[in-house]
Amino acid sequence: MKAGDLSVAAAPAAAAAAPKPVLRKWVQLSAGSAGDLDPVVVNGKKFTLYRFDKDSSDPSRSNCTGDCATTWPPYLVARGGRIFIDGIDKSKIGFIERDGGFQVTVGGWPVYLFSKDTAPGDAKGQGVGGTWFGVTPDGGKAQGGGSSPGGRTAQPSQEASPTSDPADNVTVFAKPDFLDASQSVSGPGCQNVRFDGSLQTGGGFAKVWEGPDCTGDSKFVEGDVPDLLGDTDLRGVSSVRIFD
Template sequence: MRRNQVGLVAALFTVGALALTACGQGAATSGSAAPSPDQAQSQDVAQDASANEVETDGLSGVDLLRGTANSNKADQNSGDRAPESAPTEVKQKWVELRAGNAGGLEPAVVNGKGLSVYWFSDDPVNGGVSNCNGDCAKTWPAITVTKGTRLFFPGIRRENIGFIKRQDGQLQVTIGGRPIYLFSKDKKAGDILGQNVGGKWFVINPEGKRAVPKAEAPNPAQPAPGTKPANSVTFFSEKNLKDFGDSFAVGVKVSDKCADLRGGFQSLSPDGAVKIWSEPGCKGKSAVVSGPVNDTSAAPIGFPAGVKSYIRA
Protein backbone atom coordinates (compact mmCIF):
# COMPACT_ATOMS: atom_id res chain seq x y z
CA MET A 1 0.00 0.00 0.00
CA ARG A 2 1.17 3.50 -0.56
CA ARG A 3 0.49 6.68 1.28
CA ASN A 4 0.05 9.98 -0.49
CA GLN A 5 0.15 13.34 1.21
CA VAL A 6 -2.21 15.69 -0.60
CA GLY A 7 -3.19 19.26 -0.16
CA LEU A 8 -0.14 20.13 2.02
CA VAL A 9 0.36 23.63 0.71
CA ALA A 10 -3.36 24.42 0.82
CA ALA A 11 -3.67 23.14 4.36
CA LEU A 12 -0.68 25.16 5.55
CA PHE A 13 -2.01 28.39 4.03
CA THR A 14 -5.50 27.68 5.38
CA VAL A 15 -4.78 26.88 8.99
CA GLY A 16 -1.15 27.85 9.55
CA ALA A 17 1.90 25.86 10.51
CA LEU A 18 1.58 22.69 12.53
CA ALA A 19 1.67 23.53 16.23
CA LEU A 20 3.98 21.72 18.61
CA THR A 21 2.50 21.14 22.02
CA ALA A 22 4.29 21.49 25.31
CA CYS A 23 4.36 17.71 25.78
CA GLY A 24 4.51 16.38 22.22
CA GLN A 25 3.90 17.02 18.56
CA GLY A 26 0.37 17.91 17.44
CA ALA A 27 -1.46 15.28 15.37
CA ALA A 28 -2.56 15.83 11.77
CA THR A 29 -6.23 16.21 10.96
CA SER A 30 -7.92 14.44 8.10
CA GLY A 31 -8.90 17.69 6.42
CA SER A 32 -11.71 19.63 8.08
CA ALA A 33 -14.29 21.24 5.84
CA ALA A 34 -13.73 24.91 5.12
CA PRO A 35 -15.66 26.81 7.81
CA SER A 36 -18.45 29.25 7.14
CA PRO A 37 -18.18 32.70 8.75
CA ASP A 38 -20.30 31.41 11.64
CA GLN A 39 -17.92 28.49 12.09
CA ALA A 40 -14.67 30.41 11.85
CA GLN A 41 -14.40 31.21 15.54
CA SER A 42 -15.41 27.68 16.56
CA GLN A 43 -12.94 26.14 14.14
CA ASP A 44 -10.11 27.92 15.98
CA VAL A 45 -10.44 25.32 18.73
CA ALA A 46 -9.40 22.57 16.32
CA GLN A 47 -5.82 21.45 16.21
CA ASP A 48 -3.76 22.69 13.28
CA ALA A 49 -3.71 20.42 10.21
CA SER A 50 -0.66 19.62 8.12
CA ALA A 51 -2.25 17.60 5.30
CA ASN A 52 -5.01 15.32 4.18
CA GLU A 53 -3.54 11.83 4.40
CA VAL A 54 -4.83 9.32 1.87
CA GLU A 55 -4.03 5.62 1.82
CA THR A 56 -4.83 3.89 -1.47
CA ASP A 57 -5.53 0.19 -1.13
CA GLY A 58 -3.17 -1.59 -3.51
CA LEU A 59 -5.66 -4.25 -4.63
CA SER A 60 -8.96 -2.38 -4.84
CA GLY A 61 -7.73 1.12 -5.69
CA VAL A 62 -10.01 2.53 -2.97
CA ASP A 63 -8.77 5.68 -1.20
CA LEU A 64 -9.07 5.44 2.59
CA LEU A 65 -9.16 8.61 4.69
CA ARG A 66 -9.44 9.36 8.38
CA GLY A 67 -12.24 11.61 9.59
CA THR A 68 -15.81 11.90 8.38
CA ALA A 69 -17.30 12.61 4.98
CA ASN A 70 -18.12 16.15 6.08
CA SER A 71 -14.66 16.87 7.49
CA ASN A 72 -13.19 15.66 4.18
CA LYS A 73 -15.59 17.86 2.18
CA ALA A 74 -17.34 15.01 0.36
CA ASP A 75 -19.98 16.00 -2.21
CA GLN A 76 -23.30 15.92 -0.34
CA ASN A 77 -25.21 14.93 -3.50
CA SER A 78 -23.19 11.78 -4.12
CA GLY A 79 -21.90 8.80 -2.18
CA ASP A 80 -24.02 7.61 0.74
CA ARG A 81 -26.22 10.70 0.43
CA ALA A 82 -26.97 10.39 -3.26
CA PRO A 83 -30.64 9.98 -4.27
CA GLU A 84 -31.84 6.38 -4.53
CA SER A 85 -32.27 6.88 -8.28
CA ALA A 86 -28.65 8.01 -8.77
CA PRO A 87 -26.36 5.85 -10.95
CA THR A 88 -24.04 3.40 -9.22
CA GLU A 89 -20.97 5.43 -10.16
CA VAL A 90 -22.42 8.44 -8.30
CA LYS A 91 -23.22 6.36 -5.23
CA GLN A 92 -19.69 4.96 -5.24
CA LYS A 93 -18.00 8.38 -5.17
CA TRP A 94 -17.63 7.93 -1.42
CA VAL A 95 -18.67 5.64 1.41
CA GLU A 96 -18.60 6.45 5.11
CA LEU A 97 -18.47 3.73 7.77
CA ARG A 98 -18.39 5.17 11.25
CA ALA A 99 -18.60 3.81 14.76
CA GLY A 100 -21.69 5.18 16.45
CA ASN A 101 -25.12 4.26 17.81
CA ALA A 102 -27.72 2.26 15.87
CA GLY A 103 -31.07 2.12 17.62
CA GLY A 104 -29.47 1.70 21.05
CA LEU A 105 -26.76 -0.69 19.84
CA GLU A 106 -23.33 0.80 20.56
CA PRO A 107 -20.72 0.69 19.23
CA ALA A 108 -22.35 -0.11 15.91
CA VAL A 109 -21.35 0.74 12.35
CA VAL A 110 -23.52 3.19 10.42
CA ASN A 111 -23.05 4.75 6.98
CA GLY A 112 -22.93 8.36 5.85
CA LYS A 113 -26.71 8.74 6.20
CA GLY A 114 -26.70 7.13 9.64
CA LEU A 115 -28.24 3.89 8.32
CA SER A 116 -27.36 0.70 10.18
CA VAL A 117 -24.84 -1.69 8.64
CA TYR A 118 -25.39 -5.48 8.85
CA TRP A 119 -23.60 -8.82 8.46
CA PHE A 120 -25.07 -12.13 7.30
CA SER A 121 -24.36 -15.33 9.23
CA ASP A 122 -24.42 -17.42 6.03
CA ASP A 123 -21.32 -15.58 4.80
CA PRO A 124 -18.13 -17.34 5.94
CA VAL A 125 -15.81 -15.11 7.96
CA ASN A 126 -12.73 -14.32 5.85
CA GLY A 127 -14.23 -16.60 3.20
CA GLY A 128 -13.97 -14.04 0.40
CA VAL A 129 -17.54 -14.58 -0.82
CA SER A 130 -21.03 -13.20 -0.30
CA ASN A 131 -23.96 -15.62 -0.20
CA CYS A 132 -26.52 -12.85 -0.67
CA ASN A 133 -27.09 -12.36 -4.39
CA GLY A 134 -30.03 -11.98 -6.77
CA ASP A 135 -33.30 -11.28 -4.94
CA CYS A 136 -31.50 -11.37 -1.59
CA ALA A 137 -29.31 -8.45 -2.69
CA LYS A 138 -32.42 -6.39 -3.49
CA THR A 139 -33.54 -6.64 0.13
CA TRP A 140 -30.01 -6.45 1.53
CA PRO A 141 -27.99 -4.12 -0.74
CA ALA A 142 -24.27 -4.80 -0.49
CA ILE A 143 -22.01 -1.88 0.38
CA THR A 144 -19.83 -1.69 -2.72
CA VAL A 145 -16.91 0.41 -3.91
CA THR A 146 -14.75 0.78 -6.99
CA LYS A 147 -11.34 2.17 -7.88
CA GLY A 148 -11.19 5.79 -6.76
CA THR A 149 -13.99 5.51 -4.18
CA ARG A 150 -13.18 7.58 -1.08
CA LEU A 151 -13.82 5.50 2.04
CA PHE A 152 -14.05 7.33 5.37
CA PHE A 153 -13.86 5.14 8.48
CA PRO A 154 -13.89 7.13 11.74
CA GLY A 155 -13.73 4.84 14.76
CA ILE A 156 -12.87 1.69 12.77
CA ARG A 157 -9.38 0.21 12.62
CA ARG A 158 -7.89 0.12 9.13
CA GLU A 159 -6.87 -3.51 9.60
CA ASN A 160 -10.54 -4.48 10.02
CA ILE A 161 -11.52 -3.17 6.58
CA GLY A 162 -11.23 -5.36 3.51
CA PHE A 163 -12.84 -6.10 0.14
CA ILE A 164 -14.22 -9.12 -1.71
CA LYS A 165 -15.48 -9.63 -5.27
CA ARG A 166 -19.18 -10.43 -5.58
CA GLN A 167 -20.84 -12.69 -8.16
CA ASP A 168 -21.75 -9.60 -10.23
CA GLY A 169 -18.12 -8.43 -10.24
CA GLN A 170 -18.67 -5.56 -7.79
CA LEU A 171 -16.24 -5.02 -4.90
CA GLN A 172 -17.96 -5.35 -1.53
CA VAL A 173 -16.55 -3.91 1.69
CA THR A 174 -15.89 -6.22 4.63
CA ILE A 175 -15.41 -5.48 8.31
CA GLY A 176 -13.57 -8.07 10.35
CA GLY A 177 -13.72 -10.40 7.35
CA ARG A 178 -17.53 -10.16 7.07
CA PRO A 179 -19.19 -8.71 3.94
CA ILE A 180 -21.46 -5.81 4.94
CA TYR A 181 -24.92 -4.72 3.82
CA LEU A 182 -27.76 -2.25 4.33
CA PHE A 183 -31.41 -3.27 4.85
CA SER A 184 -33.93 -1.93 2.33
CA LYS A 185 -36.61 -1.36 4.99
CA ASP A 186 -34.39 0.88 7.11
CA LYS A 187 -35.27 4.42 6.01
CA LYS A 188 -33.78 6.71 8.63
CA ALA A 189 -30.88 6.93 11.05
CA GLY A 190 -31.42 4.68 14.05
CA ASP A 191 -33.62 2.13 12.26
CA ILE A 192 -32.58 -1.47 13.00
CA LEU A 193 -35.48 -3.28 11.34
CA GLY A 194 -33.05 -5.83 9.95
CA GLN A 195 -31.71 -6.85 13.36
CA ASN A 196 -32.01 -10.64 13.87
CA VAL A 197 -34.15 -11.15 10.75
CA GLY A 198 -34.40 -14.90 10.23
CA GLY A 199 -31.89 -15.31 13.02
CA LYS A 200 -29.19 -14.57 10.42
CA TRP A 201 -28.84 -10.80 10.04
CA PHE A 202 -27.22 -8.59 12.67
CA VAL A 203 -25.98 -5.02 13.05
CA ILE A 204 -22.20 -5.12 12.93
CA ASN A 205 -19.74 -3.47 15.31
CA PRO A 206 -16.35 -1.95 14.37
CA GLU A 207 -14.60 -5.28 15.07
CA GLY A 208 -16.86 -7.25 12.74
CA LYS A 209 -18.92 -8.78 15.53
CA ARG A 210 -22.53 -8.44 16.64
CA ALA A 211 -23.37 -4.97 17.99
CA VAL A 212 -24.99 -5.10 21.43
CA PRO A 213 -27.13 -2.68 23.46
CA LYS A 214 -25.17 0.08 25.09
CA ALA A 215 -26.03 -1.22 28.57
CA GLU A 216 -24.17 -4.44 27.73
CA ALA A 217 -21.14 -2.69 26.27
CA PRO A 218 -17.95 -2.12 28.32
CA ASN A 219 -17.77 0.96 30.50
CA PRO A 220 -16.60 3.74 28.12
CA ALA A 221 -14.18 4.96 30.80
CA GLN A 222 -12.27 1.66 30.55
CA PRO A 223 -11.02 -0.18 27.45
CA ALA A 224 -12.48 -3.57 26.65
CA PRO A 225 -10.12 -6.46 27.51
CA GLY A 226 -7.68 -7.08 24.68
CA THR A 227 -8.41 -3.76 22.95
CA LYS A 228 -5.50 -2.54 20.85
CA PRO A 229 -4.10 1.00 21.20
CA ALA A 230 -5.77 3.53 18.91
CA ASN A 231 -4.14 4.57 15.65
CA SER A 232 -6.59 7.38 14.99
CA VAL A 233 -9.44 9.26 16.64
CA THR A 234 -12.12 11.54 15.25
CA PHE A 235 -13.04 14.33 17.66
CA PHE A 236 -16.32 16.22 17.29
CA SER A 237 -16.93 19.79 18.40
CA GLU A 238 -20.44 18.91 19.63
CA LYS A 239 -22.11 16.01 21.39
CA ASN A 240 -23.46 12.87 19.69
CA LEU A 241 -20.72 12.72 17.03
CA LYS A 242 -22.32 15.62 15.18
CA ASP A 243 -20.40 17.16 12.29
CA PHE A 244 -22.94 19.19 10.35
CA GLY A 245 -24.38 22.69 10.69
CA ASP A 246 -22.15 24.78 12.95
CA SER A 247 -20.30 21.72 14.26
CA PHE A 248 -17.29 20.00 12.73
CA ALA A 249 -15.04 16.95 13.11
CA VAL A 250 -11.26 16.55 13.24
CA GLY A 251 -9.56 13.23 12.44
CA VAL A 252 -6.17 12.85 14.12
CA LYS A 253 -3.33 10.37 14.34
CA VAL A 254 -2.58 9.00 17.79
CA SER A 255 0.96 8.40 18.96
CA ASP A 256 2.87 7.70 22.16
CA LYS A 257 3.42 11.43 22.63
CA CYS A 258 0.85 13.66 24.27
CA ALA A 259 -0.93 15.95 21.82
CA ASP A 260 -3.16 18.95 22.51
CA LEU A 261 -6.42 20.06 20.96
CA ARG A 262 -7.19 23.77 20.92
CA GLY A 263 -10.23 24.07 23.09
CA GLY A 264 -12.53 21.21 24.09
CA PHE A 265 -14.24 18.55 21.98
CA GLN A 266 -17.54 17.15 23.19
CA SER A 267 -17.57 13.66 21.62
CA LEU A 268 -15.16 11.26 19.97
CA SER A 269 -14.87 8.03 18.01
CA PRO A 270 -11.53 6.16 18.36
CA ASP A 271 -10.42 3.02 16.51
CA GLY A 272 -8.86 1.58 19.67
CA ALA A 273 -7.82 2.54 23.19
CA VAL A 274 -6.94 6.20 23.72
CA LYS A 275 -6.33 8.16 26.92
CA ILE A 276 -7.95 11.58 27.07
CA TRP A 277 -7.56 14.53 29.46
CA SER A 278 -9.67 17.47 30.50
CA GLU A 279 -6.75 19.91 30.25
CA PRO A 280 -3.96 20.60 27.73
CA GLY A 281 -0.61 18.93 28.27
CA CYS A 282 -2.20 15.65 29.38
CA LYS A 283 -3.15 17.16 32.71
CA GLY A 284 -6.30 17.34 34.77
CA LYS A 285 -8.90 14.57 34.85
CA SER A 286 -8.25 11.58 32.57
CA ALA A 287 -10.09 8.56 31.16
CA VAL A 288 -9.25 5.67 28.84
CA VAL A 289 -11.83 4.90 26.16
CA SER A 290 -11.95 2.42 23.31
CA GLY A 291 -15.33 3.10 21.70
CA PRO A 292 -17.50 6.05 20.66
CA VAL A 293 -18.31 8.58 23.37
CA ASN A 294 -21.37 10.72 22.68
CA ASP A 295 -20.94 13.18 25.55
CA THR A 296 -17.61 13.70 27.29
CA SER A 297 -19.27 15.92 29.90
CA ALA A 298 -21.45 13.08 31.18
CA ALA A 299 -20.50 10.36 33.66
CA PRO A 300 -18.33 8.35 33.86
CA ILE A 301 -15.95 10.66 31.97
CA GLY A 302 -17.20 14.01 33.23
CA PHE A 303 -15.16 16.58 31.28
CA PRO A 304 -17.44 19.68 31.42
CA ALA A 305 -15.24 21.60 28.95
CA GLY A 306 -14.56 18.61 26.71
CA VAL A 307 -11.39 16.77 25.72
CA LYS A 308 -8.29 18.95 25.43
CA SER A 309 -5.41 16.46 25.02
CA TYR A 310 -4.84 12.79 24.31
CA ILE A 311 -2.29 9.99 23.90
CA ARG A 312 -2.25 6.37 22.77
CA ALA A 313 -3.37 4.06 25.60
Protein backbone atom coordinates in the same frame (compact mmCIF):
# COMPACT_ATOMS: atom_id res chain seq x y z
CA MET B 1 -9.00 3.90 17.57
CA LYS B 2 -7.05 6.15 15.29
CA ALA B 3 -9.11 7.33 12.33
CA GLY B 4 -7.75 7.16 8.82
CA ASP B 5 -8.57 6.48 5.23
CA LEU B 6 -8.15 3.59 2.86
CA SER B 7 -7.75 3.62 -0.91
CA VAL B 8 -9.38 0.79 -2.83
CA ALA B 9 -6.81 -1.09 -4.88
CA ALA B 10 -7.11 -4.86 -5.12
CA ALA B 11 -9.40 -7.40 -3.48
CA PRO B 12 -9.76 -11.17 -3.06
CA ALA B 13 -12.53 -13.53 -4.18
CA ALA B 14 -15.41 -12.31 -6.34
CA ALA B 15 -19.09 -12.49 -5.35
CA ALA B 16 -22.09 -12.89 -7.64
CA ALA B 17 -23.77 -9.78 -9.05
CA ALA B 18 -26.66 -8.07 -7.28
CA PRO B 19 -29.42 -6.07 -8.99
CA LYS B 20 -28.80 -2.37 -9.61
CA PRO B 21 -25.59 -2.04 -7.61
CA VAL B 22 -24.73 1.39 -6.22
CA LEU B 23 -21.00 2.11 -6.61
CA ARG B 24 -19.90 4.98 -4.37
CA LYS B 25 -16.75 7.01 -4.94
CA TRP B 26 -16.63 8.19 -1.32
CA VAL B 27 -17.90 6.32 1.73
CA GLN B 28 -17.48 6.79 5.44
CA LEU B 29 -17.61 4.08 8.10
CA SER B 30 -17.96 5.13 11.73
CA ALA B 31 -18.14 3.28 15.02
CA GLY B 32 -21.30 4.51 16.72
CA SER B 33 -24.74 3.42 17.84
CA ALA B 34 -28.20 2.92 16.32
CA GLY B 35 -31.23 2.34 18.49
CA ASP B 36 -30.17 -0.24 21.08
CA LEU B 37 -27.09 -1.30 19.11
CA ASP B 38 -23.88 0.01 20.63
CA PRO B 39 -21.32 -0.26 19.18
CA VAL B 40 -22.31 -0.76 15.56
CA VAL B 41 -20.84 0.42 12.25
CA VAL B 42 -22.82 3.10 10.40
CA ASN B 43 -22.24 4.88 7.11
CA GLY B 44 -21.92 8.61 6.47
CA LYS B 45 -25.70 9.06 6.59
CA LYS B 46 -25.83 7.20 9.93
CA PHE B 47 -27.51 4.11 8.43
CA THR B 48 -26.71 0.77 10.06
CA LEU B 49 -24.47 -1.75 8.29
CA TYR B 50 -25.14 -5.47 8.70
CA ARG B 51 -23.40 -8.83 8.41
CA PHE B 52 -24.98 -12.14 7.28
CA ASP B 53 -24.32 -15.42 9.10
CA LYS B 54 -24.50 -17.38 5.83
CA ASP B 55 -21.53 -15.44 4.46
CA SER B 56 -17.98 -16.31 5.45
CA SER B 57 -15.21 -14.15 6.84
CA ASP B 58 -12.19 -16.39 6.15
CA PRO B 59 -12.09 -16.23 3.24
CA SER B 60 -14.38 -13.23 2.82
CA ARG B 61 -17.32 -14.36 0.66
CA SER B 62 -20.88 -13.15 0.10
CA ASN B 63 -23.75 -15.60 -0.27
CA CYS B 64 -26.41 -12.88 -0.59
CA THR B 65 -27.40 -12.56 -4.25
CA GLY B 66 -30.54 -12.05 -6.34
CA ASP B 67 -33.59 -11.14 -4.24
CA CYS B 68 -31.45 -11.23 -1.11
CA ALA B 69 -29.24 -8.45 -2.49
CA THR B 70 -32.34 -6.39 -3.30
CA THR B 71 -33.53 -6.54 0.31
CA TRP B 72 -29.99 -6.29 1.66
CA PRO B 73 -28.01 -4.08 -0.79
CA PRO B 74 -24.28 -4.83 -0.56
CA TYR B 75 -22.31 -1.77 0.52
CA LEU B 76 -20.10 -1.05 -2.48
CA VAL B 77 -17.30 1.35 -3.34
CA ALA B 78 -16.16 2.07 -6.90
CA ARG B 79 -12.75 1.15 -8.24
CA GLY B 80 -10.33 3.90 -7.28
CA GLY B 81 -12.74 5.12 -4.59
CA ARG B 82 -11.88 5.90 -1.02
CA ILE B 83 -13.18 4.91 2.39
CA PHE B 84 -12.85 7.19 5.40
CA ILE B 85 -12.92 5.38 8.73
CA ASP B 86 -13.72 6.82 12.12
CA GLY B 87 -13.23 4.85 15.33
CA ILE B 88 -12.47 1.61 13.44
CA ASP B 89 -9.11 -0.15 13.21
CA LYS B 90 -7.84 0.15 9.63
CA SER B 91 -6.77 -3.51 9.69
CA LYS B 92 -10.42 -4.57 10.10
CA ILE B 93 -11.49 -3.07 6.75
CA GLY B 94 -11.23 -5.08 3.54
CA PHE B 95 -12.92 -5.61 0.16
CA ILE B 96 -14.24 -8.35 -2.09
CA GLU B 97 -14.71 -7.79 -5.80
CA ARG B 98 -18.35 -7.45 -6.80
CA ASP B 99 -20.60 -5.80 -9.41
CA GLY B 100 -17.81 -3.89 -11.09
CA GLY B 101 -16.53 -2.48 -7.81
CA PHE B 102 -15.79 -3.73 -4.30
CA GLN B 103 -18.01 -4.75 -1.41
CA VAL B 104 -16.70 -3.50 1.91
CA THR B 105 -15.85 -6.06 4.58
CA VAL B 106 -15.47 -5.47 8.32
CA GLY B 107 -13.49 -8.09 10.21
CA GLY B 108 -13.68 -10.18 7.04
CA TRP B 109 -17.51 -10.06 6.89
CA PRO B 110 -19.14 -8.48 3.81
CA VAL B 111 -21.47 -5.68 4.91
CA TYR B 112 -24.90 -4.57 3.72
CA LEU B 113 -27.60 -1.97 4.16
CA PHE B 114 -31.22 -3.02 4.89
CA SER B 115 -33.93 -1.78 2.52
CA LYS B 116 -36.45 -1.34 5.37
CA ASP B 117 -34.20 1.04 7.30
CA THR B 118 -35.68 4.35 6.16
CA ALA B 119 -34.22 6.84 8.65
CA PRO B 120 -30.81 7.41 10.23
CA GLY B 121 -30.55 5.41 13.43
CA ASP B 122 -32.90 2.63 12.27
CA ALA B 123 -31.74 -0.92 12.96
CA LYS B 124 -34.80 -2.86 11.76
CA GLY B 125 -32.59 -5.56 10.26
CA GLN B 126 -31.19 -6.63 13.61
CA GLY B 127 -31.89 -10.34 14.18
CA VAL B 128 -33.93 -10.83 10.99
CA GLY B 129 -34.17 -14.56 10.24
CA GLY B 130 -31.74 -15.21 13.06
CA THR B 131 -28.94 -14.56 10.54
CA TRP B 132 -28.69 -10.76 10.09
CA PHE B 133 -27.02 -8.56 12.67
CA GLY B 134 -25.54 -5.10 12.86
CA VAL B 135 -21.78 -5.37 12.44
CA THR B 136 -19.47 -4.15 15.19
CA PRO B 137 -16.19 -2.32 14.45
CA ASP B 138 -14.27 -5.60 14.76
CA GLY B 139 -16.69 -7.60 12.59
CA GLY B 140 -18.71 -9.12 15.43
CA LYS B 141 -22.47 -9.18 15.94
CA ALA B 142 -23.94 -6.05 17.50
CA GLN B 143 -25.99 -6.68 20.63
CA GLY B 144 -29.47 -5.27 21.24
CA GLY B 145 -32.85 -4.99 19.53
CA GLY B 146 -34.09 -3.02 16.53
CA SER B 147 -34.79 0.69 16.51
CA SER B 148 -37.56 2.91 15.28
CA PRO B 149 -37.46 6.38 13.70
CA GLY B 150 -36.51 8.89 16.32
CA GLY B 151 -34.13 6.49 18.05
CA ARG B 152 -30.62 7.56 19.01
CA THR B 153 -28.46 7.98 15.94
CA ALA B 154 -24.82 7.14 15.67
CA GLN B 155 -22.34 9.87 16.52
CA PRO B 156 -18.72 9.63 15.36
CA SER B 157 -16.11 9.75 18.07
CA GLN B 158 -13.50 11.58 16.05
CA GLU B 159 -12.96 13.02 12.59
CA ALA B 160 -11.50 10.92 9.81
CA SER B 161 -8.14 12.16 8.58
CA PRO B 162 -7.45 12.53 4.84
CA THR B 163 -3.86 12.13 3.77
CA SER B 164 -3.52 15.15 1.46
CA ASP B 165 -2.79 18.70 2.60
CA PRO B 166 -5.67 21.05 3.50
CA ALA B 167 -7.13 23.04 0.61
CA ASP B 168 -6.33 26.76 0.44
CA ASN B 169 -9.67 27.50 -1.17
CA VAL B 170 -12.73 25.67 -2.45
CA THR B 171 -14.85 26.34 -5.52
CA VAL B 172 -18.41 25.00 -5.65
CA PHE B 173 -20.55 24.85 -8.78
CA ALA B 174 -24.30 24.92 -9.30
CA LYS B 175 -24.32 21.75 -11.41
CA PRO B 176 -22.34 18.49 -11.62
CA ASP B 177 -19.20 18.33 -13.77
CA PHE B 178 -18.20 21.89 -12.78
CA LEU B 179 -20.91 23.57 -14.84
CA ASP B 180 -23.00 26.74 -14.45
CA ALA B 181 -22.51 29.35 -11.72
CA SER B 182 -19.68 28.98 -9.23
CA GLN B 183 -18.67 30.34 -5.84
CA SER B 184 -15.14 30.41 -4.46
CA VAL B 185 -14.49 30.45 -0.71
CA SER B 186 -11.23 30.56 1.25
CA GLY B 187 -10.40 29.89 4.84
CA PRO B 188 -9.55 28.81 7.33
CA GLY B 189 -12.89 28.25 9.02
CA CYS B 190 -16.48 27.56 8.09
CA GLN B 191 -18.00 29.19 5.02
CA ASN B 192 -21.64 28.98 3.89
CA VAL B 193 -22.12 28.18 0.20
CA ARG B 194 -24.96 28.57 -2.31
CA PHE B 195 -24.28 25.59 -4.57
CA ASP B 196 -23.88 21.83 -4.23
CA GLY B 197 -23.49 20.51 -7.78
CA SER B 198 -19.74 19.85 -7.85
CA LEU B 199 -16.60 20.98 -6.08
CA GLN B 200 -12.89 21.63 -6.61
CA THR B 201 -10.26 21.87 -3.87
CA GLY B 202 -7.08 22.20 -5.92
CA GLY B 203 -5.95 18.75 -4.79
CA GLY B 204 -6.30 19.43 -1.07
CA PHE B 205 -9.01 18.39 1.34
CA ALA B 206 -11.91 20.17 3.02
CA LYS B 207 -15.09 19.14 4.76
CA VAL B 208 -18.62 19.75 3.51
CA TRP B 209 -21.72 19.95 5.71
CA GLU B 210 -25.42 19.53 5.01
CA GLY B 211 -26.42 22.42 7.25
CA PRO B 212 -25.32 26.07 7.37
CA ASP B 213 -22.50 27.10 9.72
CA CYS B 214 -21.02 23.58 9.57
CA THR B 215 -23.94 21.77 11.20
CA GLY B 216 -25.60 18.43 10.45
CA ASP B 217 -24.11 15.49 8.55
CA SER B 218 -20.68 16.01 6.99
CA LYS B 219 -18.11 14.40 4.73
CA PHE B 220 -14.45 14.97 3.91
CA VAL B 221 -13.72 15.69 0.24
CA GLU B 222 -10.42 15.78 -1.63
CA GLY B 223 -9.50 17.07 -5.07
CA ASP B 224 -12.20 17.45 -7.71
CA VAL B 225 -15.66 16.00 -6.96
CA PRO B 226 -17.73 16.03 -10.18
CA ASP B 227 -21.04 15.07 -8.54
CA LEU B 228 -21.00 16.42 -5.02
CA LEU B 229 -24.24 14.86 -3.77
CA GLY B 230 -23.88 11.54 -5.57
CA ASP B 231 -20.24 11.10 -4.62
CA THR B 232 -20.65 12.00 -0.94
CA ASP B 233 -24.07 10.45 -0.13
CA LEU B 234 -25.16 13.78 1.39
CA ARG B 235 -28.67 15.19 0.88
CA GLY B 236 -27.28 18.66 0.25
CA VAL B 237 -24.30 20.90 0.97
CA SER B 238 -24.77 24.25 2.68
CA SER B 239 -21.35 24.96 4.15
CA VAL B 240 -17.66 24.12 3.79
CA ARG B 241 -14.85 24.06 6.34
CA ILE B 242 -11.30 24.81 5.23
CA PHE B 243 -8.62 23.72 7.67
CA ASP B 244 -5.45 25.48 8.78
